[in-house]
Amino acid sequence: MDDSSSFYVGYLPVPRPLIRFLWLALPLLVGAAWMVALLAAGSQPSPGNGIWHDADVQHYRGRVVLWPYPILLPTDHPERGYLLVESGKHGAQRDWPALVGHEVEATGRPLERDKALMIELDPGEAGLSVVASAPQGTLPAATGEEIRTLRGEIVDSKCFLGAMKPGHGKTHKACATLCIKGGIPPLFISKTRDGYDYWLICGADGKPLPESLWPLIADPLEIKGRIESMGGVRRILVAPTDIRPL
Amino acid sequence: MSVGYVPVQWNRQKRIYDAIVVGSVLGYLCLWVLCGKLIWRGAESISDEILILRGLGSCAFLLLTVILLIGPVARLDRRFLPLLYNRRHLGVLTCLIACAHGILAIGYYHGFGVDNPLFSLFVNSAGYRSFAGINFELFGAGALVILITLASTSHDFWLRNLSPRIWKRLHMLVYVAYGLLIAHVGLGALQTDRNWAFVFTVLVSVLSVSAAHVAAAMKEASVDQGTHAHDGWIDAGLEKDIPMNRARTVCASGGERIAIFRHADGLAAVTNVCAHQGGPLSEGRIIDGCITCPWHGWQYKTDGCSPPPFQERVATYQVRVVAGRVQVSSQPSRPQTAQSRSATHG
Numbered sequence: 001m002d003d004s005s006s007f008y009v010g011y012l013p014v015p016r017p018l019i020r021f022l023w024l025a026l027p028l029l030v031g032a033a034w035m036v037a038l039l040a041a042g043s044q045p046s047p048g049n050g051i052w053h054d055a056d057v058q059h060y061r062g063r064v065v066l067w068p069y070p071i072l073l074p075t076d077h078p079e080r081g082y083l084l085v086e087s088g089k090h091g092a093q094r095d096w097p098a099l100v101g102h103e104v105e106a107t108g109r110p111l112e113r114d115k116a117l118m119i120e121l122d123p124g125e126a127g128l129s130v131v132a133s134a135p136q137g138t139l140p141a142a143t144g145e146e147i148r149t150l151r152g153e154i155v156d157s158k159c160f161l162g163a164m165k166p167g168h169g170k171t172h173k174a175c176a177t178l179c180i181k182g183g184i185p186p187l188f189i190s191k192t193r194d195g196y197d198y199w200l201i202c203g204a205d206g207k208p209l210p211e212s213l214w215p216l217i218a219d220p221l222e223i224k225g226r227i228e229s230m231g232g233v234r235r236i237l238v239a240p241t242d243i244r245p246l
Numbered sequence: 247m248s249v250g251y252v253p254v255q256w257n258r259q260k261r262i263y264d265a266i267v268v269g270s271v272l273g274y275l276c277l278w279v280l281c282g283k284l285i286w287r288g289a290e291s292i293s294d295e296i297l298i299l300r301g302l303g304s305c306a307f308l309l310l311t312v313i314l315l316i317g318p319v320a321r322l323d324r325r326f327l328p329l330l331y332n333r334r335h336l337g338v339l340t341c342l343i344a345c346a347h348g349i350l351a352i353g354y355y356h357g358f359g360v361d362n363p364l365f366s367l368f369v370n371s372a373g374y375r376s377f378a379g380i381n382f383e384l385f386g387a388g389a390l391v392i393l394i395t396l397a398s399t400s401h402d403f404w405l406r407n408l409s410p411r412i413w414k415r416l417h418m419l420v421y422v423a424y425g426l427l428i429a430h431v432g433l434g435a436l437q438t439d440r441n442w443a444f445v446f447t448v449l450v451s452v453l454s455v456s457a458a459h460v461a462a463a464m465k466e467a468s469v470d471q472g473t474h475a476h477d478g479w480i481d482a483g484l485e486k487d488i489p490m491n492r493a494r495t496v497c498a499s500g501g502e503r504i505a506i507f508r509h510a511d512g513l514a515a516v517t518n519v520c521a522h523q524g525g526p527l528s529e530g531r532i533i534d535g536c537i538t539c540p541w542h543g544w545q546y547k548t549d550g551c552s553p554p555p556f557q558e559r560v561a562t563y564q565v566r567v568v569a570g571r572v573q574v575s576s577q578p579s580r581p582q583t584a585q586s587r588s589a590t591h592g
Binding site: 039 | 273325367540
């Protein structure tokens with residue numbers, strides 16, 4: 001387009017042939033960008049069906065167990081155990097050994113995904129207070145001795161159950177590491193045809209996930225361990241030697 | 247061109263340019279968020295922060311792609327020069343969007359925990375066992391630092407004080423930023439989700455930028471190969487083949503490109519590099535007796551000096567016509583020496 005009337009200088013009036021061209025080119029360019037927005041935003045995969053009822057404060061009564069992470073077994077539904085955490089990226093910071101077996105009242109905001117449940121406790125005593133000071137009866141025993149090999153990744157339970165959606169994958173690695181560092185119970189999640197299956201993950205001795213395994217959070221892994229369940233919560237006990245990065 | 251510094255030398259076209267760009271970006275972000283919210287609703291809704299984070303990130307990536315495309319595309323088809331005129335504002339907007347993405351990512355993924363968010367950026371994303379597991383966020387942080395540096399020094403004040411050569415070299419870092427951004431996206435978002443549309447977008451973007459640069463380079467290389475010097479003079483073809491008020495480019499042995507303009511009073515040869523941002527003067531034209539750069543309209547008289555009150559200069563070259571063929575000296579003359587038609591017609 002060498003016509004002298006088409007030469008563009010920013011501080012001079014735009015030549016008429018160029019105006020015609022720009023009226024065609026600019027809508028095409030902007031339209032293409034907006035099409036990318038529609039297609040790429042529309043192609044995002046499902047973040048899962050976890051829900052965080054962050055505006056819905058609930059009260060629960062039940063007994064506390066450490067398995068090895070704190071879990072509340074409700075008095076009316078002891079088969080529906082709730083993992084307990086604090087606000088932010090912090091696990092529940094309480095004097096757990098002194099609370100185990102006692103009947104307590106927990107106040108906080110529930111999170112749920114499929115059958116997994118969690119309570120984000122209110123701060124301080126408002127979040128958890130002892131109702132009956134003596135241990136109440138015997139705690140349920142863990143069942144199941146199945147050894148399984150699983151493929152998946154380690155995530156933090158709070159984000160995965162609905163605090164952050166999606167709450168898994170490489171882009172979530174830093175957040176998951178911070179959460180688990182802060183005491184949020186870790187989960188091992190394994191992809192299924194319909195979504196994910198998941199277990200609390202802890203050391204082979206039943207203690208919390210060893211710090212040495214934190215660098216593996218969010219990495220694709222194959223693990224082999226013993227699966228147990230208690231109060232509707234499942235966990236897998238894994239020795240570091242039975243974890244293989246994929 | 248200016249004799250003093252003002253924050254922005256606004257004119258009507260810059261306002262229109264900025265309005266279109268800002269409107270397009272807002273439209274992009276609104277479409278992204280609305281579409282994300284409509285596709286996944288209720289229990290399966292994506293977190294608002296993540297939706298916005300992704301929208302901002304993809305928008306910054308696309309804007310940087312467009313910025314890198316404008317230069318070579320305008321070389322190949324000068325009808326795209328209006329997009330280049332205000333490219334610096336596009337760069338600053340890209341930087342602001344990338345900053346918003348970075349701040350949101352650091353606050354959301356690295357905040358509320360036991361570590362300082364900036365410390366967490368270096369520690370908690372670490373995965374150095376394999377290339378695929380490497381900390382993708384550091385690539386993004388590196389790109390952001392470069393974009394902030396370029397946006398901060400984009401004003402003509404820095405261009406003048408750093409010198410055009412250093413300024414240009416500094417701003418070539420935009421290619422490093424783009425490379426880091428590709429690594430950030432490829433090792434992060436693309437590894438996490440199977441979003442075919444975004445994968446396709448990234449691939450098309452990278453291929454487009456590469457292809458446009460190769461095509462522009464090939465066009466320039468064809469000019470460079472067609473020129474030969476004899477006794478310090480370079481043959482530039484027939485005088486009548488140079489369009490009136492336009493230029494032809496030849497290349498001196500050192501690689502310096504020379505623009506030879508044909509105008510009402512004869513011929514004038516100047517360096518092809520504009521003193522402002524290194525724009526290709528040979529792709530400009532003569533307006534009101536002045537060689538006018540196609541990028542930002544900087545002007546030079548045929549003696550290489552800008553018209554008063556401006557004080558910019560570019561190197562000039564002796565030019566002569568022998569037997570109807572234009573010849574230009576391969577060595578530059580001193581500025582302010584008028585080099586008009588020589589009397590050596592054969």
